[in-house]
Structures are given as structure tokens and as C-alpha cells.
Amino acid sequence: xxxxxxxxxxxxxxxxxxxxxxxxxxxxxxxxxxxxxxxxxxxxxxxxxxxxxxxxxxxxxxxxxxxxxxxxxxxxxxxxxxxxxxxxxxxxxxxxxxxxxxxxxxxxxxxxxxxxxxxxxxxxxxxxxxxxxxxxxxxxxxxxxxxxxxxxxxxxxxxxxxxxxxxxxxxxxxxxxxxxxxxxxxxxxxxxxxxxxxxxxxxxx
Amino acid sequence: xxxxxxxxxxxxxxxxxxxxxxxxxxxxxxxxxxxxxxxxxxxxxxxxxxxxxxxxxxxxxxxxxxxxxxxxxxxxxxxxxxxxxxxxxxxxxxxxxxxxxxxxxxxxxxxxxxxxxxxxxxxxxxxxxxxxxxxxxxxxxxxxxxxxxxxxxxxxxxxxxxxxxxxxxxxxxxxxxxxxxxxxxxxxxxxxxxxxxxxxxxxxx
Numbered sequence: 001x002x003x004x005x006x007x008x009x010x011x012x013x014x015x016x017x018x019x020x021x022x023x024x025x026x027x028x029x030x031x032x033x034x035x036x037x038x039x040x041x042x043x044x045x046x047x048x049x050x051x052x053x054x055x056x057x058x059x060x061x062x063x064x065x066x067x068x069x070x071x072x073x074x075x076x077x078x079x080x081x082x083x084x085x086x087x088x089x090x091x092x093x094x095x096x097x098x099x100x101x102x103x104x105x106x107x108x109x110x111x112x113x114x115x116x117x118x119x120x121x122x123x124x125x126x127x128x129x130x131x132x133x134x135x136x137x138x139x140x141x142x143x144x145x146x147x148x149x150x151x152x153x154x155x156x157x158x159x160x161x162x163x164x165x166x167x168x169x170x171x172x173x174x175x176x177x178x179x180x181x182x183x184x185x186x187x188x189x190x191x192x193x194x195x196x197x198x199x200x201x202x203x204x205x
Numbered sequence: 206x207x208x209x210x211x212x213x214x215x216x217x218x219x220x221x222x223x224x225x226x227x228x229x230x231x232x233x234x235x236x237x238x239x240x241x242x243x244x245x246x247x248x249x250x251x252x253x254x255x256x257x258x259x260x261x262x263x264x265x266x267x268x269x270x271x272x273x274x275x276x277x278x279x280x281x282x283x284x285x286x287x288x289x290x291x292x293x294x295x296x297x298x299x300x301x302x303x304x305x306x307x308x309x310x311x312x313x314x315x316x317x318x319x320x321x322x323x324x325x326x327x328x329x330x331x332x333x334x335x336x337x338x339x340x341x342x343x344x345x346x347x348x349x350x351x352x353x354x355x356x357x358x359x360x361x362x363x364x365x366x367x368x369x370x371x372x373x374x375x376x377x378x379x380x381x382x383x384x385x386x387x388x389x390x391x392x393x394x395x396x397x398x399x400x401x402x403x404x405x406x407x408x409x410x
Contacts, residue, residue, distance in 0.1 A: 049345045050306060064294055066301035073294035089269055089278035092297075096271035099305045101255060140254045 002027040003057040005047065007034045009115045011107055011165035012067035013054040014199045018161055019071045022195040023078055029203055035116050068095040071158050080158050090152045094159035097140070105134035107166040109173030134175055138183060141167070145182035149189060156193050164190045169199060207232040208262035210252065212239045214320045216312055216370035217272035218259040219404045223366055224276045227400040228283055234408055240321050273300040276363050285363050295357045299364035310339035312371040314378030339380055343388060346372070350387035354394060361398050369395045374404060
């Protein structure tokens with residue numbers, strides 16, 4: 001059976017748990033408290049030298065890191081990954097956008113203000129810059145969704161899952177979605193997909 | 206013909222130019238001076254609303270953004286993309302590692318100190334943190350290469366191209382590779398691949 005090393009509050013981990021749930025794949029969840037440095041221990045670093053969750057452990061003992069690479073591995077042969085090469089590249093475009101232009105701002109503000117990483121004076125000084133970049137990323141999404149139901153090819157895909165993970169809890173980082181009606185409508189569409197589970201979802205042990 | 210919107214000093218753009226060269230694909234290069242805000246003009250934002258190079262313009266007028274998504278599009282059916290699903294996911298793992306844990310530190314230090322973005326007092330105050338994170342990323346790469354010739358499956362792939370782009374010019378950001386012999390040997394292997402071109406490469410007009 002697959003084993004997912006994860007931290008329940010993580011949106012990156014949630015992407016993987018959502019894909020596992022929607023594809024009906026059984027797995028064992030092992031939770032690591034990243035607030036207590038659980039992913040920087042020698043034993044965890046032997047699984048993922050970059051010291052991060054989520055990390056997926058395959059049945060043969062291989063470890064796979066990076067949330068968006070893990071969801072690709074799980075879903076490549078499913079309806080969540082398109083067949084057309086350009087559509088595949090567009091799904092990846094939004095996944096890289098998420099990790100480079102969205103997560104470092106939207107997720108980090110939530111981590112500081114909500115998850116428990118805390119707001120040191122140094123972090124508080126950077127909040128305006130992070131908010132500006134978070135809203136810039138949300139603006140790009142809002143414009144794209146003006147004429148679309150989903151991010152790529154008018155079908156729910158890994159691109160939507162990657163962007164939903166932290167966008168749907170953006171307000172926990174004191175970001176407001178009130179000026180983003182297209183995003184709010186898209187969040188509702190994603191949440192209405194068959195097999196959807198919330199970020200707090202744990203599989204039965 | 207393909208059109209690549211790029212900035213010659215960009216390692217992200219270089220990934221795409223290297224793939225185009227190694228696959229022998231003809232294209233037109235359009236250079237944009239990102240130091241002068243050329244990617245934030247209304248006309249550029251109509252091509253890529255996220256305002257970044259590289260952006261690839263396909264023959265039908267479709268625009269594709271994000272360097273690692275563009276190289277996937279160009280190389281999916283070539284020797285640079287493996288056939289096995291796990292190997293594909295591992296290539297993506299390293300590409301996401303590059304954009305999240307490597308580029309924001311290794312490339313940004315070079316951008317500030319070498320490319321011309323400049324070192325404001327605020328940026329200088331962040332240099333020690335960026336250096337620490339840059340060396341952490343290089344440490345992960347060094348460990349992985351201890352027993353391997355290339356990042357995935359003992360074959361040169363898009364993962365090597367993604368990580369080569371900014372690692373081979375890391376010293377332009379005042380990072381030293383002297384303590385990373387495995388990385389230096391790997392850089393030499395990548396540079397010896399057939400069809401390799403340097404970061405300054407422009408196609409004939």
C-alpha cells in the first residue's frame with residue numbers, strides 16, 4: 001500500500017490527499033509535525049533529503065517528493081490529466097505558476113498567521129510585500145477564469161487541484177476573495193466535483 | 206515557426222533555448238528587457254498575464270508560460286523525457302524542486318548581483334538568508350549526485366536542464382561551488398552533451 005507522509009494543515013499535502021480520494025486509491029497516512037521540525041530529522045531526511053512533506057512512499061520503498069509531481073504520478077493515467085500534449089503543458093504551466101507565483105505568498109501568509117509558524121517582527125515587515133504578490137497571483141487567476149469554468153480545457157484537472165489547495169483557505173492568511181467573483185465561483189465548482197474531501201480529511205486508519 | 210519571448214541573461218529562458226537547440230527546432234527569438242519592465246506592458250500582459258519571460262508563442266498564436274512547462278511541451282516526445290511513469294514524476298520532482306527550493310535563492314542572488322537588478326539595502330539585508338537557502342538546495346543536489354551521473358534514471362533529461370540553468374552560473378551570485386565536487390562533475394557532463402549551447406546563445410536571425 002502507498003504511504004503518505006504529510007501534515008494535515010498543509011495545502012500541498014491536501015492536493016495529494018484530494019487526488020488519492022478522488023481516484024479511490026487506498027493509502028496509509030503518517031503525520032509529521034512540521035512545527036516541531038519533524039521533517040528535518042535524520043530519519044526523515046533519509047526519505048526526502050529536502051526535508052518536506054508531502055512525501056509519498058511507494059510499495060517498493062521509493063520516495064517521491066514535491067506535491068505536484070506526486071499528483072502527476074498518481075493521476076497521469078486518469079481523467080485528471082489530459083491526453084493532448086498542449087493541454088498537459090498547460091496543466092503543468094498552472095502547477096508551476098502555483099509553486100512559484102502563488103504558494104510562496106498565499107500559503108506563507110496562512111502559515112504565519114493561521115498554521116502556527118507565527119509572525120515575528122521580521123515576518124510582519126514582509127507582510128505587505130507578500131500580500132501584494134498574493135493578490136497579483138489571484139488577479140492572474142481571476143482574469144483567466146473570466147471566460148473559463150476550469151483552468152485547462154474546460155475540464156477539472158490537476159491544475160485546478162494545485163490551485164484550489166491554498167486558494168480556498170486564502171482567507172486564513174487574511175487575504176480577501178471579495179473582489180474575485182470568478183475565483184469564488186470556480187472554488188464552488190471544484191468543491192462540487194465527485195469525491196471531493198475537505199483539507200482536514202484523513203483516511204480511515 | 207515558434208517564437209520565443211525571452212531575456213538573454215535569464216536562466217529560465219536558457220532552459221528553453223537549450224532544449225530548442227538540442228532538439229534542432231527552429232524558432233524566432235524576441236528579446237524583452239525585463240530590467241526596463243518590458244514584460245509588464247499591456248501588450249506583453251496580453252501574451253502572458255503573469256508578465257514573465259520565457260513565454261513561447263506557438264504557430265497558432267497560443268502562448269505558453271513557465272519555463273519548465275515549455276520544455277515539457279517541446280521535449281515530451283524526445284529522449285529528454287523518460288517513458289516510465291515513475292521516472293517522469295521524478296523529472297517533475299526535480300523541476301518543482303528547482304522552481305521552489307533553488308531558483309528563488311540561486312537565481313535571485315545572481316539577478317541582484319550580476320544581471321542588473323541591483324542590491325538595495327533591503328535586498329542586502331536578505332542576502333544571508335538567501336545564501337543559506339541556496340546552499341541548502343545545492344547540498345540536496347550534491348548528495349543526490351554522489352551516486353548518480355544524472356538526476357533521473359542515469360540519463361540526461363529535462364531535470365538536468367532545469368537544474369543546470371542557474372547552477373552553472375551560481376558563482377555570478379557570489380555562491381561558491383568549491384565544496385560541491387559532485388555538482389561540478391555533473392555540470393561538466395551536462396556541458397558535454399551533444400548540441401549543448403551556452404546561456405548567451407542566440408539563434409541566427
